[in-house]
Amino acid sequence: MSSLQPFIAFRNVQKSFRDAREGRIVRAIEDVSLDIDRGEFVTVIGPSGCGKTTLLNILAGFEQPSAGRVLLEGELIDGPGADRGVVFQEYALFPWLTLRQNVEYGPRERRLAASLIRDLTDRTLAMVRLAGADNRYPHELSGGMRQRAALARVLVNDPKILLMDEPFAALDAQTRARLQQEVARLWIETRKTVFFVTHSVEEAVLLGDRVIAMTANPGRLKADVRIDLPRPRDPTSAPFNDHRRALESLLTEPIAVEEMTVA
Amino acid sequence: MTQSSLSQPVRFVAGSNGKQFEEGPRKRLWRLARRTALPAAILIAWEAVTAAGWVSSASLPSPVSVAIAWWDWIFGPRQTLAWYSGTWGVYVLMSLERVAAGFAIASVTGVALGVLIGWYAVIDDLCDGLINFLRAVPMTAWVPFAVFIFGIHESAAIFLIAFGSFFPIVVNAAAGARQTPRILIRAARMLGTPPRRLLVRVVLPASLPSIFTGLRVGLGLAWVLVIVAEMLAVQGGLGYALWSAYQFSRLDLILAAIASVGGLGLVSDRIISLLAQRVLRWQSGSTGQ
Numbered sequence: 001m002s003s004l005q006p007f008i009a010f011r012n013v014q015k016s017f018r019d020a021r022e023g024r025i026v027r028a029i030e031d032v033s034l035d036i037d038r039g040e041f042v043t044v045i046g047p048s049g050c051g052k053t054t055l056l057n058i059l060a061g062f063e064q065p066s067a068g069r070v071l072l073e074g075e076l077i078d079g080p081g082a083d084r085g086v087v088f089q090e091y092a093l094f095p096w097l098t099l100r101q102n103v104e105y106g107p108r109e110r111r112l113a114a115s116l117i118r119d120l121t122d123r124t125l126a127m128v129r130l131a132g133a134d135n136r137y138p139h140e141l142s143g144g145m146r147q148r149a150a151l152a153r154v155l156v157n158d159p160k161i162l163l164m165d166e167p168f169a170a171l172d173a174q175t176r177a178r179l180q181q182e183v184a185r186l187w188i189e190t191r192k193t194v195f196f197v198t199h200s201v202e203e204a205v206l207l208g209d210r211v212i213a214m215t216a217n218p219g220r221l222k223a224d225v226r227i228d229l230p231r232p233r234d235p236t237s238a239p240f241n242d243h244r245r246a247l248e249s250l251l252t253e254p255i256a257v258e259e260m261t262v263a
Numbered sequence: 264m265t266q267s268s269l270s271q272p273v274r275f276v277a278g279s280n281g282k283q284f285e286e287g288p289r290k291r292l293w294r295l296a297r298r299t300a301l302p303a304a305i306l307i308a309w310e311a312v313t314a315a316g317w318v319s320s321a322s323l324p325s326p327v328s329v330a331i332a333w334w335d336w337i338f339g340p341r342q343t344l345a346w347y348s349g350t351w352g353v354y355v356l357m358s359l360e361r362v363a364a365g366f367a368i369a370s371v372t373g374v375a376l377g378v379l380i381g382w383y384a385v386i387d388d389l390c391d392g393l394i395n396f397l398r399a400v401p402m403t404a405w406v407p408f409a410v411f412i413f414g415i416h417e418s419a420a421i422f423l424i425a426f427g428s429f430f431p432i433v434v435n436a437a438a439g440a441r442q443t444p445r446i447l448i449r450a451a452r453m454l455g456t457p458p459r460r461l462l463v464r465v466v467l468p469a470s471l472p473s474i475f476t477g478l479r480v481g482l483g484l485a486w487v488l489v490i491v492a493e494m495l496a497v498q499g500g501l502g503y504a505l506w507s508a509y510q511f512s513r514l515d516l517i518l519a520a521i522a523s524v525g526g527l528g529l530v531s532d533r534i535i536s537l538l539a540q541r542v543l544r545w546q547s548g549s550t551g552q
Contacts, residue, residue: 062449082455092450096468096545109455109464137545157454 005074006035007193008059008161013068015054015219028054030218031068041187041194043208045201045251051219052197056165059195060086072160082106085154089166091146093138099149100125100134106157124156127186144175148182155186164196168203180206184232201251205243206233213251223250324515333519336504346507347516355523357500358489361417362531365424366485373429373481374474377436382466387437394433402427402484403491410496420492420500427488428481435480439473440466472546475539482535486528501527 015029029051036042044052057063058070061080070077072084080086093102103124107117125131128148138146147167154162164183168176184207187194198204204211205227213223225247229239306326312318313325320328332347339348380387380394405423413419443466451465452458493502501524508516540547 060449060453062452080449080452082453084453086449086453088446088450090446092444092446094447094450094465094468096471098545105451106454109460139546153454 006071007038007040007073008034008036008195009071010034010055010059011069011071013055013058013065013070015051015058015063016066027218029065030220032219032221033068034212034221034224036193036195038193039191041196041207041209042212043196043198043204043210044212044214045198045204045247046214046219046222047216047251048199049219050214050216052214053165054219055214056086056163056195056197059161060084060163082110082157083160085157085159085162087147087150087154087162087164087167089169091138091143091150093146093149093153095138098135098137099130099141099145102138102149103152103156105153110157120156124152127155127189128152128182142175143171144179147171147179151183151186155190159192161193161195164194166197166199169199181232183207188231201244201248202235205229205240205247206235211247213247223247225250322514324518329515329518329522332513332515333522336516336519347504347513350504351523354500354504355527358493358502358524359527361420361424361492361497361500362482362485362489365421365488366428366482368421368425369428369432369481369485370478372425373432373477374436377433377474377477378440378462378467378470380433381437381440381470382443382462394430398430398434402488406491406495409492413496415497417497419496420489423492423496424485424488428485431480431484432474432477435473435477436470439470442473443469472543475535475543479532479535479539482531483528486524486531490524 010032013029013032014027017026017028018024019026028049032051032055044055046052054063058065059077061077061084064078077084093099094105097105100121103121104117107120112120122131125134128151130145130148130152133141133145138149141149150167168179171179180203183194186192187207194207196204196207208227211223211225211227212221213225214220215222225243227243229243233240235244309323310326313320313323324332333351335349336347337349337351339345341349376386376390380390402423405426409419409422413422447465447469448461451461456464489500490502490505493500494506497503501520505517505520505524508514508520
């Protein structure tokens, strides 16, 4: 493998669904090609229906592209794996396992030694600031704690990529702001490659090295913007707002044109 | 000393997770009174009606005479002439054994097959038609068949109980497995669970609430079927006692037998719901009002 080979490569990825009610084929993603480097924090933004979650699901291996392929370190992705940890908006913790058992789930599935599992779990729980709530069941935790647990559950597997699907959309504003800071901190500590889907421009600019903007119907890449602001970022600063405004106008203008042509 | 213990009937219990408020003694007593009021009223009215002579003791024995007959049935000396004297314990044990054996077979096979049906479409297609057809046949219709095949023998009773309680168990287990949230399947896959292990890791635990519903219904049905089987297919047991009491026109013993069956059914249902509470403690506090 050459050093020029991208870490993650989307190659002419298409995805079509069959709309069961109307009986026609809907094109969710049309011809997406994209390279992502190791250690990059990529945020993907776009209106609902632009296929950003579908893109994440394909990268996770949950869905197969209708055409094209996705490569991770040159290898074709053809199913889910512990090298790609996913954090879902709905947390998706196992309700029958305690917080600690949820975090231990991955290491147990990989048949690690008990002492190693204990150490890894302790360390990861401390990393996401959840130590002390070990024996609680998910429904006994707040939304913010559940999402920390969901994060811990994938971080403990030391994945190559972290896939986050609007992870903070269901949280209140304060909790969201705190978790955004934590994710930024964790990224600086671990330098993992992150593929972060969001519908919030602010969140995209706050967290990403790079913002991929998509348009809907069909889902297509609209822009690929580098964010060179220093971290930690201040969402009230002038440069931050410049980036944010630029991105917002980029997102709204073309859609307005499209709507006019449709009407 | 805290103020709340004197003035407030509801007090906080530190350290407990689910029910954080414990009822005070007065409220508990009140609840006990509410729960026992109706049965007590019925017993008193019954005794009054028979004591006043509004109905003859031949057509309706008084609660007291039922209690006396029941006492003889439990503690009386074993005799060859009076079938009922002192046989209660043996009969209860016989019925319990049949229910336990039949229900155990139904639980194991029903849960295993149900989860497989709910998870694998092929098995669902294979079994669906047959199970729904057999389920539509009232279980009592199988009695002549069971006696024909097994004879007047324990296996006839156990077959009927196992076969009958199998269906609610299998159907509920299948429904639970079918409703496994896809996001939990995906979560397990991305944490490293291979597809063939999903059944045990995710589908089975996710189905547990439904499985317990099926087990409860199945156990209730097992009690129905043990009585039917003992009336028609085997000797001994509470159903056999019921039928013998009828043949000897002993309404007092019929009522004692009914009360015995009811009591056993109640106790076994309590046991299974306590077991469910333990196994499903991960959802305690997240369901209901």
